[in-house]
Amino acid sequence: MTVSIEIKLTTKKPARSELHVVPIYSDSFESADLDVDKPTLRSSGFEAEEGQIIITQNSSGPCALLGLGKSEESNNDIFRKAGTVLAKTAKGFKQISVDLASVIHHGDSEADKTQSFAEGLLMGAYAFNELKSDPKPTKLSLISLIGSGRKMTNGLQRAISTSRGVNLARDLVNTPGGKLTPIAFARIASKVAKEHGLTVKILGLQEIKRARMGGLLGVNRGSTQQPRFVQLSYRPKKSTRNHIALVGKGITFDAGGLSIKTAQGMSTMKCDMAGAAAVLGTMSALEDLSFPTRVTGYIPLTDNMLGGDATRPGDVLKIRNGKTVEVLNTDAEGRLVLADALSLASEAKPNAIIDLATLTGACMVALGSEYAGLMGTDSELIEKMKKASEETGENLWQLPLPTSYRAQLDSDVADVKNIGGSYGGAITAGLFLKEFVAEDIPWAHLDIAGPAFADAPWGIQPKGGTGFGVRLLLRFIENY
Numbered sequence: 001m002t003v004s005i006e007i008k009l010t011t012k013k014p015a016r017s018e019l020h021v022v023p024i025y026s027d028s029f030e031s032a033d034l035d036v037d038k039p040t041l042r043s044s045g046f047e048a049e050e051g052q053i054i055i056t057q058n059s060s061g062p063c064a065l066l067g068l069g070k071s072e073e074s075n076n077d078i079f080r081k082a083g084t085v086l087a088k089t090a091k092g093f094k095q096i097s098v099d100l101a102s103v104i105h106h107g108d109s110e111a112d113k114t115q116s117f118a119e120g121l122l123m124g125a126y127a128f129n130e131l132k133s134d135p136k137p138t139k140l141s142l143i144s145l146i147g148s149g150r151k152m153t154n155g156l157q158r159a160i161s162t163s164r165g166v167n168l169a170r171d172l173v174n175t176p177g178g179k180l181t182p183i184a185f186a187r188i189a190s191k192v193a194k195e196h197g198l199t200v201k202i203l204g205l206q207e208i209k210r211a212r213m214g215g216l217l218g219v220n221r222g223s224t225q226q227p228r229f230v231q232l233s234y235r236p237k238k239s240t241r242n243h244i245a246l247v248g249k250g251i252t253f254d255a256g257g258l259s260i261k262t263a264q265g266m267s268t269m270k271c272d273m274a275g276a277a278a279v280l281g282t283m284s285a286l287e288d289l290s291f292p293t294r295v296t297g298y299i300p301l302t303d304n305m306l307g308g309d310a311t312r313p314g315d316v317l318k319i320r321n322g323k324t325v326e327v328l329n330t331d332a333e334g335r336l337v338l339a340d341a342l343s344l345a346s347e348a349k350p351n352a353i354i355d356l357a358t359l360t361g362a363c364m365v366a367l368g369s370e371y372a373g374l375m376g377t378d379s380e381l382i383e384k385m386k387k388a389s390e391e392t393g394e395n396l397w398q399l400p401l402p403t404s405y406r407a408q409l410d411s412d413v414a415d416v417k418n419i420g421g422s423y424g425g426a427i428t429a430g431l432f433l434k435e436f437v438a439e440d441i442p443w444a445h446l447d448i449a450g451p452a453f454a455d456a457p458w459g460i461q462p463k464g465g466t467g468f469g470v471r472l473l474l475r476f477i478e479n480y
């Protein structure tokens, strides 16, 4: 559910604040003049370590100390984490104030730290309550950050737009597959486009047929839900030659098709449109942030079901770019819909194409839940992705795309088959996608199967949809 907390900068503590929060580094905890009973706090274990928080009293009322760890190790991740911890701890208060200026000094990456802290607050306050009959939303409605200046104001503005995009992506991922059908997703995309200055084009079944998207149609064949193909476009006010294409896997539910998944394997497969959600979440923030780069989003949408006319293993599909694919496992469906989308994106000749997809269990086996796999053909683009990853704390790890593995995709009857051998499944999936990207366009592929959906909370991520990729892409586009 969208977080509707107001955050603003103020120069002094507002009188109506119910809880005053003092962020503090562990190395200044001893010497700081805090107007609290330090020995008692210390004996209860509070040392101002990173992630620690304690609610106590000072002479003017309830007050919280928020630990930031050692000042010389301070970074954006710690500020973001602190914001998250605070949002979770203070959810019983309506209005709080935070003495942010006491830990963010001039020339001390003011904008980034303010942004990280406020992102932590807004992302930390997120809960998916929509389907509960008795939701208990956070009481927090106004957070006053004590601080001022252009840099802090900018940081806060960015945090607001960015977190809105992240929380939108989380909502989409958390919405059950039977509710968020391709048509429902497309409707939400139209609404988001209208609200955030994007143009949108939605292809229905007939138009998808006319566009010769044989991958999307092949996956959709086992479903009673119609497919959709959403194309979103952001054009900055000042015209530019820089153009980035974002492609997101939008499988609204992945049952596996006739190569059906196990009950366990299927249980979280409402998350299989997390790539699409990240693209929409990212694009929703571009106008607000007035980024100077043109961005087009491509989102193929269908579920992967087992209806009576579902694609059979052995069937051959023809992708938009004319290549034929022998489908030997219908559960490797993401690459089929992405193939059409990557072909279409290539036709626009953007400066770079980035796709995001919950593509393979193999990538989760390799990297676990906190890292997305990064693959691609252009070292400059890969370096840019790595930089954005370092700056946002959304972890990527590069995997190779060795041409020697390409032979695993050779088919007896078609140009390629949709599965490789038993090992290196994330890589063979990446090599498959590469077949559908025009050779002269720099391309990066993010396999987000691990970090898109959390079975248990990690870092600042709540259980369920994480919105992974939105902060990373926004930073990448900003730096581009």
Ligand code: BES
Pocket (backbone or CB within 6 Å): 254, 272, 329, 331, 332, 333, 334, 358, 359, 360, 361, 362, 364, 419, 420, 425, 449, 450
């Ligand atoms: N959507 C799944 C991948 C996935 C698995 C995402 C777990 C998130 C969590 C994808 O469509 C899939 O089923 N891939 C198969 C490919 C295989 C058949 C080559 C897989 O990973 O098992």
Ligand code: ZN
Pocket (backbone or CB within 6 Å): 254, 256, 304, 330, 331, 332, 333, 334
């Ligand atoms: Zn699948």
Ligand code: ZN
Pocket (backbone or CB within 6 Å): 251, 254, 272, 331, 333, 334, 358, 359
């Ligand atoms: Zn899938």
